[in-house]
Amino acid sequence: MLLYTLQRLLQSVAVLFAVSIAVFLAVYSVGNPVDLLINPEATQAERAAMIAKMGLDRPVWAQYLTFLGNALQGDMGVSFVHGIPALELIFSRMPATFELVVLALLLASAIGIPIGLWVGLRDGSRGARMVMTSSILGYSIPSFWKGMVLILIFAVWLNWLPASGRGDTVSLLGVPFSFLTLDGLSHLAMPVINLAIPNLALMIRLTAAGASEAVHQDYVLFARAKGVRSKRIIRRHILRNILIPIITVLGVEFGALIAFSTITETVFAWPGMGKLLITSIYQLDRPVVVAYVMLITFIFVVVNLLVDFAYAALDPRVKLVENM
Amino acid sequence: MNYKKTQACAVAALATALGATSLSAQELTIGLSSEPTAVDPHYHDLTPNNQLGMHIYSMLATPDANLMAQPELATSWEAEDDNTWVFKLREDVKFSDGTDFDASDVIFTFCRVMNNESAIGSTGSSVVSNFESVEAPDPYTLRIKTKQVEPIMPEMLAGVSILSDSIVEHDEITFDLENDCGVTGTWPSIDDFNVGEAAVGTGPFKLEKFSKGAEITLSRNETYFGKQPDWETVTFVPVPSDGPRLAGLLSGDYDMIESPAARDVAQIKENEAFEYVSTPSNRVIFLQMDIGRGDSPFITTEDGTNPFQDLRVRQAISMAIDRQAIVDRIMDGLARPAYQFIPDEMFGAIPSPAPMEYNPEKAKELLAEAGYPDGFKVTFHATNDRYINDSQIAQAVAQFLTRVGIETELDAMTRSMFFSRRSGREFSLSMGGWGSSEGGAASFLRQYALTTDDARGVGGSNYGDWSDPEFDAVVLEAISTVDDAKRSELLQQAEQMAVDKLGFIPLHFESTVWAYRKGLSYDGRADQFTLAYQVERDAE
Secondary structure, three states: OHHHHHHHHHHHHHHHHHHHHHHHHHHHHHOOHHHHHOOOOOOHHHHHHHHHHOOOOOOHHHHHHHHHHHHHOOOOOEOOOOOOEHHHHHHHHHHHHHHHHHHHHHHHHHHHHHHHHHHHHOOOOHHHHHHHHHHHHHHHOOHHHHHHHHHHHHHHHOOOOOOOOOOOOEEEOOEEEOOOOHHHHHHHHHHHHHHHHHHHHHHHHHHHHHHHHHOOOHHHHHHHHHOOOHHHHHHHHHHHHHHHHHHHHHHHHHHHHHHHOHHHHHHOOOOOHHHHHHHHHHOOOHHHHHHHHHHHHHHHHHHHHHHHHHHHHHOOOOOOOOOO | OHHHHHHHHHHHHHHHHHHHHHOOOOEEEEEEOOOOOOOOOOOEOOHHHHHHHHHHOOOOEEEOOOOOEEEOOEEEEEEEEOOEEEEEEOOOOEOOOOOEOOHHHHHHHHHHHHOOOOOEOOOOHHHHOOEEEEEOOOOOEEEEEEOOOOOOHHHHHOOOOOOOHHHOOEOOOOOOHHHHHHEOOOOOOHHHHHOOOOOOOOOOEEEEEEEOOOEEEEEEOOOOOOOOOOOOEEEEEEOOOHHHHHHHHHOOOOOEEEOOOHHHHHHHHHOOOEEEEEEEEEEEEEEEEOOOOOOOOOEEOOOOOOHHHOHHHHHHHHHHOOHHHHHHHHOOOOEEEOOOOOOOOOOOOOOOOOOOOOOHHHHHHHHHHOOOOOOEEEEEEEEOOOOOOHHHHHHHHHHHHHHOOEEEEEEEEOHHHHHHHHHOOOOOEEEEEEEOOOOOHHHHHHHHHOOOEOOOOEOOOOOOOOOOHHHHHHHHHHOOOOOHHHHHHHHHHHHHHHHHHOOEEEEEEEEEEEEEEOOEEOOOOOOOOOOHHHOEEOOO
16 A cells, blocks of 8 residues: 555656656747746847746756756746746635636536436436436537636626636635635635536536446346335445545546636636636746646646545545556 | 524515615725735736735836836936936835835845745846845945846836835845845845735735735735825735636625626626726737748648748738727727837827727738739637636637628637747737737837847747848837837837838737726726726725
8 A cells, every 4th residue: 555655756856857847948949938927119239138047048958957957956946027936826726726626517517416326216207307408518618718708698698607717705714615604605606506407417427427337237227126225225335435436537627727727716716726727828928837747747646646535435346556 | 484584584684784784984805816826926927916015115216007117215317318317205204114215225125036045937037136236325326237228117116016125124225136245134035925924015005914826915004105195905805716706796795896797897897786897908819820930830831831921911910800890899898909119108009009900801812922822821829817808809810801891710728728829839820918018119129029039038038930130120229228218209100110010910909998887987008907096986
């Protein structure tokens, strides 16, 4: 178990290293950030001084080595645009994204799993078919369009919810959160729904598929023949067996949403990490883009590790073994 | 169903309650199109940063609509000789922390811009590095001696926000850069300003909170020496995407927004609850041609020559383009055709320049005369996310040129690629934009049109290497002439030469649009600033 964890961590370091090279080169090759940053009226001497100050006059491999050296000491560089450390900038945006994603996934699973079970157990009925069809709609409608329609209906026409921003926040252990104030909740409502809808559809389909398959398994038929109450069959036998793929997907979705809820954040002007990433890419703010991608890779690695542990907890047959 | 209804009602009630608070009379919320990157006014010379700075700080002089300096913290100034300027300061000014303003604060500010580690590019240091000495014969008089002649000193100082010397520990402040000017503490950092500690100014507002990416809150500065603004608190919310920003206005989240998309202005026009103002800006959109190289990378001609080197070809390009059509159809009237490089009202502009003719027939003749009866091929580079409707304008230009026989292929790209490639002088024909600053006509001419000269620091953006010694001589004389009347005359002469010789082809001046709810009024500004203290409530 310990060895397994260690091995996984080593693999992660290799992944982080590879990602850092790829991102560094990608951002480097787009263009020179100085041309975007500097006042266009700057003289040639000022321009050269700035390039030298940012270290951009050195060959790309030298820049990368400096970056790597600093990164190993936990210093991911200072944002070209904002003048403050890149990690500090990203972390300051993290709580906003975090609460958005957690609420969206909670909402999606709290509604999606029961509906999915219901559909799976009534495979082929008209109601089930209707739910399945509308779920396709749920995750095929593009996020930006759905967001704009939500804004149009609830903010512009009905005037019920604010169109954008985060609203009032309350500090919890020094971290600002919106979900603890009424104003914050009203700001959260639309982005959370927007983010939850495709995941809700996904949850329904996954649960339904799993359940309809499990219903016909021998152990379910046997339990039924034995006279176990159907509620217990669903809870103990069906649900527990189909949870593994659901947790895997939830894990992956969690990572993906933390990293790339960019569209939702942009549409609702939600001050999260995704919005930061997009602006940083446009401005060629290399330290922020690189730090961001590295951090996200790290999160993915950790989440996947946790998912593996969750398997083991759920299914006694799964063993975490290191491969030599 | 019932449950849903109650829920909906609850949400509605909640929203109304929230709405009621945000509508209280003295609060103003503005949706910004781009976010200031810092509160530190000397961090980065960018429009969003400068406009935030103008709320919190004041300068010695303030630029008026045509960017001429008007008294602010200084009541008057004069040039005693070519290298000496004397500024008289106001005596009734207090900083937002209650301390008095005097010459020591100004000198401290000059020292700070020279001791500003985190600054991006030159933010005031290009002005101050030209100072030989700064003295204060009394607390409300400043005498500045310069190394080189600086004819537009008041205009240059209109860009330097004055800080309070109370934000650092110091002995007596003198302009002695070698010895830290008498400052004994550490120079304030960008963070000190962002958290508000160092954000002490003499402007109409005080900083309440700067939360990156989310919002900026300001409150009225009761000690402000000028007219008190109509607003107790002002909130700026950065919303870079056009759609959400407009939605925020329509739903009442914001009282006012910057730059709604040109296509959405019609919608605001029809809506009774909203108004807008459109003001011609000093940003000119122009074509820049590769004239310096005999063999330009993106031009294909039969004989391998570079047609842009021939004045007749450049005239033909100018004549091929219907500027009025671009303004009317692509810009929906939110622009005006440009026949020179700065708006007619600005310093050094030709008062009423001759309109540049649209005449495709004549353009074809000129091309034939120049030896290109069958035209030639060129790739035209432009941005697609920098200027208003830039990719549509570029498409129109490409079609106009193709119509007279110059087969033009458009390559529009994101600004981060465009600006890098352009400064690498990769293009043959490109479309750029330039917002003229305090120098008036000199601003564009010295940066783009002068022959590149690294030692003098001029011609840094002359990517097409257009060079004309006669023209250079006039501009160089103009930018070292202190006498306003003479400088204006020289600049007009230079501007006319630039227009006649068409080293660059002006297309139009962008207009800036602000939209707001009924009950407010704002006179737009040519410098594109959104200033909350100039937003007024209509009398009820």
